[in-house]
Amino acid sequence: MSRPRVLLVDDEPLSLETLARILDEEFDVRTATNPFDAERILEEDWIQVVISDQRMPEMTGVELLARVRDRWPDMARIIISGYTEAEDIIDGINRAGIHQYITKPWHPDNLLLIVRNACRLVELQRENALLALEMKMTGQSLEQRVAKQRERLKRNFNLDAIVRSPESPINQVCDQIAQIAPYDIPVLLTGESGTGKELLARALHYNSPRADKPFVAENTGAMPDQLLESELFGHEKGAFTGAVNARVGLFEQADGGTIFLDEIGEVSTSFQVKLLRVLQEQEVRPIGSNRRRKVNVRVVAATNRDLEQEIREGRFREDLYYRLAGVRVHLPPLRERPMDIWPIAEHILAEAVRDFAKPVEGFTQEALDCMARYSWPGNVRELQNEIQRVLVLAPGHQLTADLLDPRILRADDADVPFAEPNRAEALPADGTLKDRVEALEARILRETLIRHQWNKTQAADELGLSRVGLRSKLERYGLIPN
The missing domain is CATH 1.10.8.60 (Helicase, Ruva Protein; domain 3)
Structure with a gap:
């Protein structure tokens, strides 16, 4: 990294040499014995700091630095003088915009510190100018970046990008999502945990007219009512213990877009009333506020529960269910x-x-x-x-x-279209004791062989069999490596 460049101007060669010797170890020093040589150097080199003596025959240091200020305003300007008249100091500040006025005799350490600070100031000013220029150019640049990112999200959550086989039941689900995505109707996604309900909710959003607006998600399960209310509707500063700052709720953050409420079947009946009011009125009231705020969001909810059964058992409000389930989509x-x-x-x-x-x-x-x-x-x-x-x-x-978990290796072979056919089938629910024992024995043999990468010696040792006995059982059950 190049060292900061400093220009010293003094008509006394001895003073110039002393200054240069002190600064030379840390800075790239240029010297001039008169203001005209100084200006020539300034025209040829990029100088961060100019240090000038005040009393010179051609012109004063203040006059020189005033000229420098007009032509090279970004440079830091320092005056060294043996005179401390207030008028000189004021004149230097007003006319030349000097960074520091150093009086003689000066201390080397103090001089180094002043020049370091001056170089740092110039660097910060330069960075600030670059950032200001960058900010002027970022308006269009940011819009382009956001547009590119939005297009990337649309591609990532395109329905065709959902991974599945050509004959998958998910094809029907994706067709259903494509059909309902353009219409501003609430959607309830049902299915077991881990089936990809949030992925489908995002696909629904990015294939809808709201794709250019926010998508926000919240897992509502096992969350206390007050915390859930704060997360969804927001709160004012001091609304409750720990509310040190105001918070904008997710409904407001999603305004114009989509909010995904996962595990909706887990929320309490008391909070269901508050959520129902928001969906009916399309407005939220943050905790601790008397002002209601209009919101325009599409609600996509998800649950692994049977909400119709929950309604019959009194754990879920029927009116909220119909507010959420404009269209039901089930993920197998x-x-x-x-x-x-x-x-x-x-x-x-x-x-x-x-x-x-x-x-x-x-x-x-x-x-x-x-x-x-x-x-x-x-x-x-x-x-x-x-x-x-x-x-x-x-x-x-x-x-x-053999790296797979043993519970996976013990899995059944029945009705699996991808597995090679063999007789190590699921443990039968009926049949003779002999048939059931043989089915269980076949599964144990198969799991053990896979774990040992079909090394028959190791498998026989673990099972307490001879190699001949193991081979006989493998032939009996038709167990061969895939």
Whole structure:
């Protein structure tokens, strides 16, 4: 990094040499013995600080620095003088806009500190000027950035970008979302946790006329009423203990756009009344305020509960339900669409590889088959968690089946279109004791072999079998590596 450049002007060579020797270790020093040489140097070099003696034969230091101020106003200007007349000081400040008036005799450390501060001031002024120029240009620039980001979001949450197989039941869901997105009607998304309700809510927003306005989301489950009211409707300063600042609620933040209320079935019946009033009146009143504020939002709610059953049991208001459920859209769980497991798994892996910066070639076929057999009660969220865990633990460049959690390896083979057919089927609900025991034995054998990467010696040792005995059972149950 280049050193700050300082110009010293003094008609006495000894004083000039003394000043230069002190400043030379820290600054790039230029010297001039008269004002005319000084101006020539200023025309040729970019100087941050000019230090001039006051008493010189051609012109005073104040006169020189006044000329510098007119031509190079960004430079810091310092006067050194053995005279301390008040008139000189005032004249220097008014005419030359000097940064500092140093009186002789001066102390070297004090001189260094003054010049350092002057250089820093010039640098800050320069940065400020650049920022001011940048701010003038950012209006259009920011609009362009926002527009690009908005287009990127629209692409990311395009319905065609939702990962699924060609024959997936989600195709029907996406068609339904595409049909209702243009119309300003509330939507209730139902389905188990982890099925992707928030993803679908965002797709609904970014495919609607409100796409250029905000999308905000709030998980309303297990949140105390006062905190939830503050989050959604806002509060005034001092409205309750801990309200040290006013807060704008999410309904106001989403004005013109969409608000997503997840786990709506978990809110208390008392808060349901407040939410119903907001939806009916289309206005919010922050906690501690007497003023109501109009809001224009589209509400998309989601729940994993059966709200109609909740209504029958008195835990959910029927009038609020009909305010939320303008259109109901149900997301089937992952176990009802096993054909989606492979494409979703590959998509999740690609994202995890990028996030964790750990490149791998992908899953082995056996690993994919094992994942396809499993029912995934936690749906996509559980699948994502498992893939990230396997990626982190993987010692090689492929994700093999033995890395999967044992509960996945113990999964049933029945009715799985992607698995190779074999006789290690689900434990039958009926049949003879012999049939049930054999089904369970086949599942244990298969899980153990996968964990040991089909090493029969290790599997036989764990199960307490001889290699001959293990081979006989494998032939009996038709267990072969995929």
